[in-house]
Amino acid sequence: MDRWRYYDLTHARHDVMNPMAPARLDELGDALRLEAADRVLDVACGHAELLLRWHARFGVTGVGLDASPFTIARARRRVAERAPGAGIELVHARGEEFAPSERFDVACCVGASWIWGGHAGTLRALTGFVRPSGAVVTGEVYWKEPPPPAYLDYLRADEPETPEVHDLATCHRLALDQGLSLVWFAGSTDAEWDRYELLQSAAVDEFARAHPDDPDLEALVTERRRHDAAYLAHGRRCLGWALWAFRVPR
Ligand SMILES: C[S@@+](CC[C@H](N)C(=O)[O-])C[C@H]1O[C@@H](n2cnc3c(N)ncnc32)[C@H](O)[C@@H]1O
Numbered sequence: 689m690d691r692w693r694y695y696d697l698t699h700a701r702h703d704v705m706n707p708m709a710p711a712r713l714d715e716l717g718d719a720l721r722l723e724a725a726d727r728v729l730d731v732a733c734g735h736a737e738l739l740l741r742w743h744a745r746f747g748v749t750g751v752g753l754d755a756s757p758f759t760i761a762r763a764r765r766r767v768a769e770r771a772p773g774a775g776i777e778l779v780h781a782r783g784e785e786f787a788p789s790e791r792f793d794v795a796c797c798v799g800a801s802w803i804w805g806g807h808a809g810t811l812r813a814l815t816g817f818v819r820p821s822g823a824v825v826t827g828e829v830y831w832k833e834p835p836p837p838a839y840l841d842y843l844r845a846d847e848p849e850t851p852e853v854h855d856l857a858t859c860h861r862l863a864l865d866q867g868l869s870l871v872w873f874a875g876s877t878d879a880e881w882d883r884y885e886l887l888q889s890a891a892v893d894e895f896a897r898a899h900p901d902d903p904d905l906e907a908l909v910t911e912r913r914r915h916d917a918a919y920l921a922h923g924r925r926c927l928g929w930a931l932w933a934f935r936v937p938r
Contacts, residue, residue: 689904690904692755692756692758692759693758693904694904694908694911695759696758696759697908698888698892698908698912699734699759699888699891700891700894700895701887701890701891702734702735702884702888702891703735703737704734704735704738705734705759705799706734706798706799706827706884707876707880707881707929708827708874708876708880708884708929708931709883712874713737713738713741713742714741714745715872715874716933717741717742717745719872719933720794720823720871720872720933722742722748722794723746723747723748724747726746726749726793726794727748727749727750727751727790727792727794728742728748728749728750728751728792728794728795728796729750729788729792729795729796730750730751730752730753730796730797731753731783731786731795731797732753732754732783732799732803733752733753733754733778734759734763734798734799735759735762735763736752736763736766736767736776736778738798739752739776740766740767740770740771740776743771743774743776744770749774749776750775750776750777750792751776751777751778751788751792752776752777752778752779753778753780754778754780755780755781755782755783760778760779764778782803784803784804788817791817791818791819791822792818792819792822793822794818794822794823794824795815795817795823795825796814796824796825796826797813797814797826798826798827798931799828801828801851802847802851805851806851806852807826807828807851807854807859807862808862808865808866809851810826810828811826811862811863811868811934812866814826815866820936820937820938821935821936821937821938822936823871824933824934824936825931825932825933826931827930827932828859828932829853829927829928829930830853830854830855830859830927830928830930831854831927831928832925832926832927832928833926835922835926835927836922838921838922839918839923839926842914842922843918846915846918853927856875856928859930859932863932863934867937868934868936868937869934869935870932870933871933871934872931872932873930873931873932873933875928875930876928876930878924880929881923881929882924885919885923888912888915889912889916892908892909895908896908
């Protein structure tokens with residue numbers, strides 16, 4: 689089935705489309721000491737929760753972009769409901785093609801590092817979007833322990849464009865190698881991961897009951913079952929998720 693539709697249906701109940709409680713975004717903004725004058729770029733913004741929360745808490749404005757037509761439509765509806773006229777611009781575009789005409793105070797890419805081939809490429813690209821002494825924010829999976837070959841095979845078949853996954857020490861070193869300094873780090877808990885994964889299964893269950901004749905239903909349910917099995921057998925133990933913020937040099 690269409691990938692954008694798969695992610696739209698599986699994430700229909702998520703505010704934040706990553707394994708971290710939305711309130712952690714507030715802690716991150718506090719750590720960065722965001723201010724109302726700050727301009728924030730969020731590449732692969734999902735449902736625009738980061739921009740909405742940071743606007744509500746700190747008054748920031750900014751730009752979110754996402755390549756999915758479904759996701760950007762949901763993001764636009766949410767911004768229109770929660771912060772109309774707030775200075776949050778949403779762009780339907782691929783991150784790799786985005787060429788902004790301004791330098792931002794903070795540039796984020798949470799959960800879509802494949803856009804620039806992985807963690808190091810993402811940090812480099814985001815650094816190019818911010819002013820000197822600005823901040824870059826990434827959300828990235830990492831290995832908590834070495835994965836068994838069966839799980840690697842599953843991931844490669846499921847998401848062929850998934851870039852290489854590192855351990856935490858390597859993720860940190862790749863940033864230091866670019867002259868970035870760590871400002872904030874938060875790893876998601878097992879409970880946050882479980883909620884992120886199982887909210888997808890609950891969304892599929894809800895969709896299946898409401899749309900039993902949908903032509904994509906069988907593919908949707910089959911894929912979700914495979915994913916649940918891989919998560920419970922391996923992902924929950926091996927794969928971590930972390931939010932990072934780094935300060936760019938002057
Ligand atoms: C795991 S979700 C994370 C969304 C959001 N950052 C969040 O944490 O809530 C990944 C997002 O990346 C978007 N995406 C995937 N490929 C993209 C690309 N090439 N350019 C821009 N967005 C992309 C998807 O549509 C999806 O919204």
